[in-house]
Amino acid sequence: MRWSPLARSECRTVLTSKGAWILAALVVLWGFRPTYAGWDAVGRNITIGYVQVGVSLFLPVGALLLSYQSLIGERTTGSIKFLLGLPLTRMQILFGKATGRFVGIGVAMVAATLLLAGIGLVEHGPFAPLRLLGTLAATLLLGCAMVSTGVFISTVTRRTVTAATGVIAYFLVTLFWSQIVTSVYTAVTGVPVDPYDAPPSGPLFLALRLTPDGAYNVLTNWILGVGNSAELFHIVYTKLAPGVGINAFVVEAAFDGGGPWYLHPALSLVVLLVWLAVPLVLARRVFTRGDAL
Template identity: 50%
Template sequence: MALPRWFPIARNEASALLTAKGPWLLALLLVGWAYRPQYLAWDELGQNMTVAFLQSAGSVLLPLGVLLLSYRAIVEERDTGSLKFLLGLPVTRTDILVGKVVGRSVGLAVPVTVAAIVLGLLGAVRFGLFSPLLFLGVTLVTLLYVLTLVSVATAVSAVTTSTVRATALVFGGFYLLLTVFWQRLASGPVYGALTGSAADPYAAPADGLLFVLLRLTPERAYGVVTNWLLGVGNSGAGYSVVLTKLQPGTNVNAFVVDAAFGQTTAPAYLHEALGLVVLVAWCILPLALARYRFERGDLA
């Protein structure tokens, strides 16, 4: 059985990342960033607090690292002229796009998985055995998140004509607006423009529109799904914030469906499983648009 034409590209991309220092440095930083034992998490999750460390690893640092190691996948070769050489081989532009995404995803998935295993070992030694199925589930969702981030970064790389523009779009647009500041933007200007008033995170309205807006980005969708698996609450915020929000007599800056709707049944479209749909959509749609532009664009 013949291998797909994009396979050599994917193999080279994965090999380049796995032999570079950057991905392994990211894995080391993820372990240090995510290992955060907390009394409340221990009280609510017990030994499964170790699994929650994986969600912490997938917060601010993971998307930054994955985007940094992916956003030049194609635009750098366009700048150096090596993209034209690559197209001289028996491959199409779609093959290049697919090979870049698959290869970089594998090259980043391996160090991220190693970081997850190290976190699991540290937690098991310190806090006892946790649920292996839960650990596997959160790890797989984290790897899906990695694939989504690589897809977005590669899509931007394919449709931009310079590294400067790719940097501005990936970090100034996607990372800052849709990752770091999305809760403020979605609950403030965006929700305010649609309803006439911004939402207060300390007294969030029981409005399905608000919570749909909040979970439209990959980072928030990842939080929703992992919180669902951990059983801490329906929210895209970090698990420790959600646990604090749901404690009697406490209130923090977070939007949690359980707290907003109280005894009222939340709409079905706010079910946490739909966060997987959001992640898959972000994985596919940017690549589909990039493929359309990349197939028809000038390589100059």
């Protein structure tokens, strides 16, 4: 594989930077949040819940910040001319960049997951190892999707400040995604949305899980067995508890019979794969057909 030296170089760039390990530390420090609701929801598997809590908040933006300069940085320094002079096609350059960044971020996420698993093992005792492995696989898929998005931003922009603006825009949109979706739904249908008693609308619930972090939460909640929702696991459990009212969208609380087929948690895999594939396809189209300089 002629692109493998480039991928190794990108991986070293990530792993020798402070950013990857700051990201891992933030996942551990924010993720380790013992709560009564979390323990009641999954028992000793709360250790796996710690991974979900830390990853869903920090990994999407962290992966973007560690990958959005992958090509724009080469342009601003002029080293893109050296890359283009290598015996590599533009597609191989793009693939090497994306693969190297993903592996570097993936190593940091594996380290964070193992550290959280060790802390949880000491604090709470044994947990379900297969569920931890499933959550780790979902975490790596989320990281891969976000690296793909970061490489896309780096490919289609010409200035570092523009690429950074794209990262900030992504963060703001996903941060307020629930409010955006409910506002658009109300404007289109005329039906007000009360998160305490959400309408049983398939399109509404589908839209809420179309962001990478939302799809990740749906998938890991399925692995943990707490319910079908883009919320964090302990929030889902609290929402489904008898006599408890909480501001959250959970399929089992809104629908009788589990909702329409397209809300099945397994389809969140499709959402993450789309976020992985589409940005890379678009980046390839731009990078191979446009002016790389």
